[in-house]
Amino acid sequence: MTGERRTAVVIGTGLIGASLALALTADGWTVHLQDRTSSHARVAAGLGAGVLDKPEPGVVDLVVVAVPPAAIAAVVRQSLQTFPAATVTDVGSVKAGVLDALWDGDADLGRYVGSHPMAGSQHSGPVTAHADLFDGRTWVVAPHRRSREESVQDVLALVRACRAREVVMDVDDHDAAVARVSHLPHLMSVLMAGHLTAVPTSDLLLAGQGLRDVTRIAGSDPGLWQQILSANATAVLAELRAVSGELAGLIRSLETGTTTGELEEQLARGVDGTRRIPGKHGAAPATYHQVVVEIPDTPGALGRLFAEVGAAGVNVEDIAIEHDQAREIGYLALSVAPEQADDLLATMRAGGWSVGS
Ligand SMILES: NC(=O)c1ccc[n+]([C@@H]2O[C@H](COP(=O)([O-])OP(=O)(O)OC[C@H]3O[C@@H](n4cnc5c(N)ncnc54)[C@H](O)[C@@H]3O)[C@@H](O)[C@H]2O)c1
Ligand SMILES: O=C(O)C(=O)C[C@]1(C(=O)O)C=C[C@@H](O)C=C1
Known part of the structure; x- marks a missing residue:
């Protein structure tokens, strides 16, 4: 201004x-x-x-x-x-x-x-x-x-x-777009998290990062979301109906025991969909390679790891941490451009870290 x-x-x-x-x-x-x-x-x-x-x-x-x-x-x-x-x-x-x-x-x-x-x-x-x-x-x-x-x-x-x-x-284009990229995803997360209310606690203790990833936004203020969804009901309904057809297809394929066809197609579409999501700053969707490093529960381990990654000149695009409560260790997933993955793996191994990818 x-x-x-x-x-x-x-x-x-x-x-x-x-x-x-x-x-x-x-x-x-x-x-x-x-x-x-x-x-x-x-x-x-x-x-x-x-x-x-x-x-x-x-x-x-x-x-x-x-x-x-x-x-x-x-x-x-x-x-x-x-x-x-x-x-x-x-x-x-x-x-x-x-x-x-x-x-x-x-x-x-x-x-x-x-x-x-x-x-x-x-x-x-x-x-x-x-x-x-x-x-x-x-x-x-x-x-x-x-x-x-x-x-x-x-x-x-x-x-x-x-x-x-x-x-x-345009206002209407905006409302149709957010039904697809924000409001439907919110409802999917809510359905998944709501389903957990009937799951025994002993099962929930096994939950890994995958469950946390798909349920985070379900913890949002329900009153706010009631208002958002009712204000965009027509556009959200169209998305919900499309997904319910796809869900019915998945049920059919598991009922008939066929892992090809519908199930195979849905799993492949899922991979395609994740690749279409743009990065931060609206950058073109990027496919990164993930290198997973085991982090011991010792003071300074993370600091040492990042220092070694930095010294190797590897540009980390994203990180995610998962804890293994049973073993008191963590896993750090480092996302890097595919051409840097081998360098990162070599650096981590040379530093004595336990890695996978
Ligand atoms: N939370 C998100 O992720 C998000 C993202 C983008 C946009 N939005 C939109 O931003 C707006 C605010 O969401 P938020 O997450 O900050 O909610 P919030 O509940 O954190 O904040 C809303 C604030 O508005 C106040 N308020 C309510 N009615 C008022 C009134 N009539 N006059 C003055 N103050 C009033 C409340 O006391 C509260 O402090 C919503 O319209 C929401 O759709 C939310
Ligand atoms: O990151 C989140 O927690 C959000 O849900 C933010 C989010 C979204 O990306 O869908 C949710 C609703 C808003 O209108 C805009 C952004």
């Missing part, structure tokens, strides 16, 4: 609001924090996300509405009235309903441009907020027919201040 337009109000200082407020403050903005639950705003201010005093309405350049989906339209409408010169955006997970709710009223919609950061976590509230939550992540900006260009630029400035990757797209 250019020098003179640097005062923001963030309404809703939970995980997303407090995180973006921290990023704006770090970028030099003056940020005023507001929340219906005053303790949330106080915690966010305590983290350094901004100040609690009310701004002079005329000096506010940008209002970011980061409240739950069902409350967004009313807070956007109120913000457009209260702050006469400000661009107003929201960060809600579904975009069309907010615009529909505001379209026929007397709100100055030219100053409203919705947006949606594609980053978050299963936690709510300001306590786990952090300034780099959006770093390198995609942030959709969704202008509409009546949006002013200057307001679109203001929202893009917010995205850049949060060091996110901007994607400008």
